[in-house]
Amino acid sequence: MKIENTKAQMRKGVLEFCILSVLKDDDAYVAEILDTLKDAKLLVVEGTIYPLLTRLKNAGLLNYRWEESTSGPPRKYYGLTETGKLFLNELNTTWSELQNAVNIVTNQKANKNE
Amino acid sequence: MNKTVNINLAGIFFHIDEDAYLKLQRYLEAIKRSFTDSQGRAEIIADIEARIAELFSERLQNERQVIGNKEVDEVISIMGQPEDYLVDDEIFEDEPQSAPANKSRASKKLYRDTDNSYIGGVSAGLAHYFGIDVIWIRLTWILLVLGAGTGILLYILLWILVPEAKTTAEKLMMTGEPVNISNIEKKIKDGFDSVSETVSGVAKNVSDSVSGAAKKVDVKKQGNKIKSSSRTFFDTVADVIMFFFKIIAKFIGLILILIGASTLIALIVGWFSLGAIDVIPGTDLVGIVNAGGTPVWLASLLAFLAVGIPFFFLFYLGLRILITNLKSIGKIAKLSLLGLWLFSIIGLTIITIKEVSEHAYNEHYIEKMTLETKANDTLMVSFADNDIFKNPFYRSNDFKVATSEEGKKAIFSKDLRIQVKSTTDSLAFLRIEKSADGRNYEKALDRAKNIEYSYTFNNQELVLDPYFTTPVSNKYCEQEVLITLYLPVGSVVYFAKNTESFLNYRTHSNNIVSSNQVSHYLTVDSDAVICDTCETEEDEENDDIEINIDMPQVKINDKGIEIKTGDNQILKIDENGINGNSENVRVKIDSTGINITSDKETEENKD
Numbered sequence: 001m002k003i004e005n006t007k008a009q010m011r012k013g014v015l016e017f018c019i020l021s022v023l024k025d026d027d028a029y030v031a032e033i034l035d036t037l038k039d040a041k042l043l044v045v046e047g048t049i050y051p052l053l054t055r056l057k058n059a060g061l062l063n064y065r066w067e068e069s070t071s072g073p074p075r076k077y078y079g080l081t082e083t084g085k086l087f088l089n090e091l092n093t094t095w096s097e098l099q100n101a102v103n104i105v106t107n108q109k110a111n112k113n114e
Numbered sequence: 115m116n117k118t119v120n121i122n123l124a125g126i127f128f129h130i131d132e133d134a135y136l137k138l139q140r141y142l143e144a145i146k147r148s149f150t151d152s153q154g155r156a157e158i159i160a161d162i163e164a165r166i167a168e169l170f171s172e173r174l175q176n177e178r179q180v181i182g183n184k185e186v187d188e189v190i191s192i193m194g195q196p197e198d199y200l201v202d203d204e205i206f207e208d209e210p211q212s213a214p215a216n217k218s219r220a221s222k223k224l225y226r227d228t229d230n231s232y233i234g235g236v237s238a239g240l241a242h243y244f245g246i247d248v249i250w251i252r253l254t255w256i257l258l259v260l261g262a263g264t265g266i267l268l269y270i271l272l273w274i275l276v277p278e279a280k281t282t283a284e285k286l287m288m289t290g291e292p293v294n295i296s297n298i299e300k301k302i303k304d305g306f307d308s309v310s311e312t313v314s315g316v317a318k319n320v321s322d323s324v325s326g327a328a329k330k331v332d333v334k335k336q337g338n339k340i341k342s343s344s345r346t347f348f349d350t351v352a353d354v355i356m357f358f359f360k361i362i363a364k365f366i367g368l369i370l371i372l373i374g375a376s377t378l379i380a381l382i383v384g385w386f387s388l389g390a391i392d393v394i395p396g397t398d399l400v401g402i403v404n405a406g407g408t409p410v411w412l413a414s415l416l417a418f419l420a421v422g423i424p425f426f427f428l429f430y431l432g433l434r435i436l437i438t439n440l441k442s443i444g445k446i447a448k449l450s451l452l453g454l455w456l457f458s459i460i461g462l463t464i465i466t467i468k469e470v471s472e473h474a475y476n477e478h479y480i481e482k483m484t485l486e487t488k489a490n491d492t493l494m495v496s497f498a499d500n501d502i503f504k505n506p507f508y509r510s511n512d513f514k515v516a517t518s519e520e521g522k523k524a525i526f527s528k529d530l531r532i533q534v535k536s537t538t539d540s541l542a543f544l545r546i547e548k549s550a551d552g553r554n555y556e557k558a559l560d561r562a563k564n565i566e567y568s569y570t571f572n573n574q575e576l577v578l579d580p581y582f583t584t585p586v587s588n589k590y591c592e593q594e595v596l597i598t599l600y601l602p603v604g605s606v607v608y609f610a611k612n613t614e615s616f617l618n619y620r621t622h623s624n625n626i627v628s629s630n631q632v633s634h635y636l637t638v639d640s641d642a643v644i645c646d647t648c649e650t651e652e653d654e655e656n657d658d659i660e661i662n663i664d665m666p667q668v669k670i671n672d673k674g675i676e677i678k679t680g681d682n683q684i685l686k687i688d689e690n691g692i693n694g695n696s697e698n699v700r701v702k703i704d705s706t707g708i709n710i711t712s713d714k715e716t717e718e719n720k721d
Contacts, residue, residue, distance in 0.1 A: 045193060045198045047195075048198055048199065050158045050162050050199065051149065051158055053161070054157050054158050054161070069168075072167055072168040072171035072172075073124035073126050073164045073168060074125070075164075076161065076164070
């Protein structure tokens with residue numbers, strides 16, 4: 001049991017949820033998604049995101065359109081599909097439940113310690 | 115000073131240092147290997163390339179700037195190592211570290227290791243594959259070659275079939291090391307070292323051409339690694355040999371294809387024609403034999419699969435040999451075919467067991483009929499004429515399905531035998547024993563009872579049917595009929611010629627008439643028949659010695675010795691003792707003693 005593995009598992013588990021959340025309001029291209037995720041310290045390296053994006057797209061949760069860029073190659077702008085939105089809503093509920101549960105459990109411990 | 119390369123990354127043009135270019139290439143190659151096609155590899159790679167292009171663009175102040183090692187390293191550290199790209203579907207496994215370990219073991223592949231080769235690198239490749247020292251493989255080869263020479267053929271086959279490890283990734287896969295950037299880098303570094311060694315070696319060799327011979331040998335192995343080096347004599351010879359073996363291999367492949375394809379076609383045609391038989395009424399022989407009650411289509415389908423699948427693989431193998439870049443039919447297809455094959459084998463086994471168990475019991479059903487034949491009567495036995503069979507009077511265990519006179523479809527069989535026994539009763543009788551196989555006693559008896567056999571007896575003439583019938587629903591299950599004719603002593607029997615094939619010629623179980631006694635009037639004795647008109651040929655079938663001397667007549671056979679000197683003068687030595695009969699005196703020596711009787715006076719002498 002390595003701490004790195006557990007951390008990685010935790011992060012990977014919520015990564016898909018976070019990607020969908022980033023795209024909730026506005027379409028974004030990879031670099032923008034990456035910036036958000038990296039700012040939040042959710043991602044260390046960028047590589048992880050590509051297979052995830054392809055997987056979400058293949059699952060019909062995301063779609064994309066091409067847009068020309070002034071500095072560099074054309075960009076893929078990703079957006080949520082209808083299924084993606086439903087999926088995200090589901091995940092949101094699950095997440096708040098989970099958050100609540102984790103809070104209760106961890107706070108209980110803290111209260112006892114006091 | 116560095117050489118630069120021009121690259122096109124996601125449609126953008128970049129100048130890049132050569133070593134940086136190599137690094138980037140290896141990096142992308144390693145990433146490519148961490149995905150499968152099903153994950154959408156091409157798309158992921160395109161996205162990654164686009165992102166790298168973007169990152170490079172950010173780092174370039176003007177168009178003339180060149181990308182160096184520093185930029186590539188930065189990008190790689192941003193993007194992450196190939197391992198970071200893995201989307202583990204089982205990320206919640208307790209020990210995620212074990213997954214890559216398994217992966218690398220599974221990805222170990224068989225290649226020819228031409229770097230450490232003596233001939234074709236087969237041994238070295240096998241050694242990598244099995245993880246043992248190459249010396250054991252080589253020793254095995256030597257043993258195989260010395261043993262039966264099969265080793266040579268096997269080696270050649272492997273040489274042809276096993277691909278050479280050319281790329282670094284292949285070399286890594288050969289040794290079972292995981293294909294990641296660090297390993298590739300390490301391997302390349304090793305490669306560069308050996309290349310530089312070789313280059314210096316070649317240089318020395320050129321400058322020092324007088325003492326070149328010895329060094330050439332050393333250089334040779336390294337020389338293989340750089341394509342620019344001249345080909346050695348051995349390589350050329352190997353190429354020529356390889357060319358011929360490739361032709362032979364193609365030929366073998368062609369033969370395999372022909373065998374596989376022709377068998378498959380034959381099977382398919384056979385299968386369809388079997389289906390056709392089932393449709394045409396009256397010819398459903400398969401259904402008749404199949405006593406187990408398994409549907410014909412199922413049994414034939416299973417048989418088709420059990421035979422067809424191995425031949426399909428043979429065909430496929432041939433195709434693979436003939437067309438080297440043939441696409442694999444895929445693991446799933448292979449495994450499901452294998453599963454189907456196993457299933458059909460098991461199915462066939464079950465059907466066979468069922469079929470065999472249908473013959474587990476053999477039961478007899480016996481009918482007895484009295485015939486108005488007394489002593490001194492003459493009974494004529496013959497077979498009724500019929501046109502059911504081509505050779506109606508030739509006994510066989512053959513059967514056919516035909517329509518009987520009543521218009522019902524029935525199984526006709528000629529599997530009947532006739533035997534004759536003498537009886538002490540005053541009247542003759544007929545015993546008809548019907549037997550059949552079945553899964554159990556009742557079933558077998560039922561089948562035996564359902565055998566229909568008819569005959570007519572009229573005016574001392576017994577006309578038998580040369581066949582018996584049974585309903586089609588009864589199936590063919592070793593049905594047999596044994597007719598035993600019990601005749602009173604003193605009666606005369608005449609078997610017509612057409613009964614010959616059905617008579618038991620072996621004289622077992624007290625049968626007294628053999629097949630070579632047909633067309634003769636036979637007088638029934640207590641345990642034999644006396645043939646008045648027969649020539650001496652009646653015992654021809656036995657390995658008897660018979661000596662016939664004009665007068666007196668002498669017979670020596672397994673029954674004993676018989677000397678006839680006249681109508682009433684006989685000397686007989688047999689299992690009953692010694693009998694001497696003359697016109698007036700009879701002498702008998704047997705277990706009861708010596709008995710001499712005379713017509714005129716009787717004298718007894720006992721020991």
